[in-house]
Amino acid sequence: MNNHPRVIVIGAGIIGASIAYRLSRRTPNVTVLDAAKPGMAASRASYAWMNARPKPPREYHALSRMGLDAWSRLERKLRGDIGITWGGEVRWAATDDGAAELRDEVALMQSWGYPIRMINADELRSMEPALAADPITAAAYGDAEGHVDNSIAIPALLGAAIRNGGTVKVDSPVDEFFRDGDQVTGVRTPTEELTADIVVLAAGYSTKDLAASVGLTYPQIESPGATVVTEPIDPIFQTVAAVHTPGDLPDPQMNFRQFPDGRVQVHGGTHFGSVGDTSVEDAEWMLSELEKFLPAIKGVAIDEWRRAMRPMPADGFPIIGFPSATPNLYLATMHSGVTLAAITGELAAMEIIDGARSDELDPFRYERFSDG
Secondary structure (H helix, E strand, O other), X not given: OOOOOOEEEEOOOHXXXXXXXXXXXXXXXXXXXXXXXXXXXXXXXXXXXXXXXXXXXXXHHHHHHHHHHHHHHHHHHHOOOOOEEEOOEEEEEOOHHHHHHHHHHHHHHHHOOOOEEEEOHHHHHHHOOOOOOOOOOEEEEEOOOEEEOHHHHHHHHHHHHHHOOOEEEOOOOOOEEEEEOOEEEEEEOOOOEEEOOEEEEOOHHHHHHHHHOOOOOOOEOOOEEEEEEEOOOOOOOOOOOEEEOOOOOOOOOEEEEEOOOXXXXXXXXXXXXXXXXXXXXXXXXXXXXXXOOOHHHOOOOEEEXXXXXXXXXXXXXXXXXXXXXXXXXXXXXXXOHHHHHHHHHHHHHHHHHHOOOOHHHHHHOOHHHHOO
């Protein structure tokens, strides 16, 4: 492999930005293309919680755990604010069945060596007195977790890539791939043609259509995502970075976190869709439901309502690496993109520049679909 290959990274969300940064430390010939502005699609709407809880099978949990460690390395490497808030996550159960399920989940994660423990009701109330958590039949705290403000992290990563010699081009959608046999030799945008030795496809939801243009059938779930961001309020957390409301109560199940500027971001829903992805009434209903658990949110106005289609491969797990059919087109698509962004950047750079093959990524190759 050429030590300084020409690499085009398509997509400037959190995955594309992380890969571009790591590549730029190895080659100055990195060009990032984004169809709009960096981080304005799924990365903007993301709840951006970093976690590995529990994420079976174990290979996926292990990769997510590597993701948390890689974020710590990245924070030290960039030596500045990259939008991370550490502190862990707390959740509780409100029924006996929910308590049994939570204990089983914690026991499983502890057997995998994950730093998490059961806490009692008094401990939960002491940790986070602003929560209205009653009734509490069981509670758990995982202290390795945190969240990321992508509006800080993405510019930090792309800025570092530019300082290393890379180029970032906005409003540059890819209209066409150039090919020579099974090799992708470059791309065309509305304003120019660019050549490359390697192309990284990290375009989130748009990856499906772009992959189809080079003959790859890309299995993807339609998964709309939405989060609500409120106006600033006084600090609500004393210990943790994020809270998950009880999964054993009626919908909506919600996660919420607070930015350093006081705004609160709330997500409700599942992999298959989010509360608030179709109407502002849904978003307002979710906030009214959140008042039951967080009284401080009562009467707070919505500052932003963020929606996007999430990149969700058909089986819910990442697709990473060079497909055999297009051996110089590197794929990087996943939900849990924030958790996995830092480790994806590290491993992708090694696979692209060094020609390495990471065993940790083998369960997540494209061929699991194309080989039937």
